[in-house]
Amino acid sequence: WESGxxxxxxxxxxxxxxxxxxxxxxxxxxxxxxxxxxxTVGQDPAPYHTSPFVISRDPETKIQNMGVYRVQVKxxxxxxxxxxPPRNMNHHIRKNEAEGRGTDVAIVFGTxxxxxxTAVTPFPYGVNEFDVAGGIRGEPVEVVRCLTVDLEVxxxxxxxxxxxxxxxxxxxxxxFGEYGGYMGTGGxxxxxxxxxxxxxxxx
Numbered sequence: 001w002e003s004g005x006x007x008x009x010x011x012x013x014x015x016x017x018x019x020x021x022x023x024x025x026x027x028x029x030x031x032x033x034x035x036x037x038x039x040t041v042g043q044d045p046a047p048y049h050t051s052p053f054v055i056s057r058d059p060e061t062k063i064q065n066m067g068v069y070r071v072q073v074k075x076x077x078x079x080x081x082x083x084x085p086p087r088n089m090n091h092h093i094r095k096n097e098a099e100g101r102g103t104d105v106a107i108v109f110g111t112x113x114x115x116x117x118t119a120v121t122p123f124p125y126g127v128n129e130f131d132v133a134g135g136i137r138g139e140p141v142e143v144v145r146c147l148t149v150d151l152e153v154x155x156x157x158x159x160x161x162x163x164x165x166x167x168x169x170x171x172x173x174x175x176f177g178e179y180g181g182y183m184g185t186g187g188x189x190x191x192x193x194x195x196x197x198x199x200x201x202x203x
Contacts, residue, residue: 001136003135003136004132004133004136004137005132005135006135008128008132008135009131009134009135009137009138009139009141010128010130010134010140011130011131011134011140011141011142011143012143013142013143013144013145013152014142014155015144016144017142017155017156017157018155018156019144019154019156019157019160019199019200020147020160020198021198021200022198022199022201023147023196023198024196024198025196026195029076029161029196030077031073031075031076031077031078031194031197033197034049034161036049039176043175043183044176045072045186046072046074046080047072047073048070048072048073049071049107050070051068052068052069052107052109053066053067053107053108053109053115054066054067054068054069054071054081054105054108055105055106055107055108055153056089056092056104056151057104057151058126059095059096059101060095063126063128064128064129064151065087065128066108066115066119066128066130067087067088067089067119067120068116068119068120069081069082069083069084069087070082071107072174074191076194077163077194077195078191078192078194079107079163079192079194080171080173080189080190080191081189081190081192082173082174082189083189083190087122091125093165093190096167097168100167102164102165103164103165104146104149104150104151105163105164105165105192106146106149106160106161106163107160107161107163107192108153108157108159109157109158109159109160109161109203110157111154111157112133112137112141112154112156114133114136114137115129115130115133115154117133117136118130118136130152130154141154142155143155146160146196147162147196148162148163148195148196149162149163149195149196158203159197159199159200160197160198160199161194162194162195162196162197163193163195163196164192164195165193166191169191170188170189170190171188171189171191172187172188172189173186173188173189174187
């Protein structure tokens with residue numbers, strides 16, 4: 001781990017990968033087709049994905065960031081996003097909104113385990129988790145370009161959901177039953193308009 005942090009390796013861009021073997025665009029991109037439970041029956045307002053890797057990009061430096069946030073299933077092409085406590089992705093959203101733009105987002109499920117380990121680590125702002133993952137692995141993480149947003153994702157991921165947070169796009173998210181046995185608060189948080197879902201043939 002120490003060596004990977006000190007000697008990061010930039011990801012290697014490839015033309016295609018297993019994560020894009022199947023492509024669902026537009027109306028065919030049904031977020032509800034992915035299995036997600038209602039964790040606290042009778043309390044949670046919807047199913048939730050609780051540990052996907054969410055990727056965005058700094059519009060000035062072009063450096064990507066990856067974090068783990070809860071994602072509420074709000075419909076076939078709509079998802080709620082809870083970024084709490086505030087993380088690096090908040091900076092990306094604010095910078096884009098200052099220029100009147102939305103924020104591109106990719107939600108990634110199922111990766112090389114080291115990618116997940118770096119996703120949950122609070123590195124300083126400006127560190128691309130893929131670089132550190134490459135350093136830890138001793139070889140670059142292979143990435144592919146998303147089909148509808150300006151982001152790169154792990155080529156060997158199981159499932160990728162692409163979309164955009166509209167400029168100033170906020171709506172009610174939560175509440176959610178937390179692991180400690182109490183209901184966490186809801187609030188006004190970003191939502192994602194889903195544009196595409198890609199996945200392996202048998203994720």
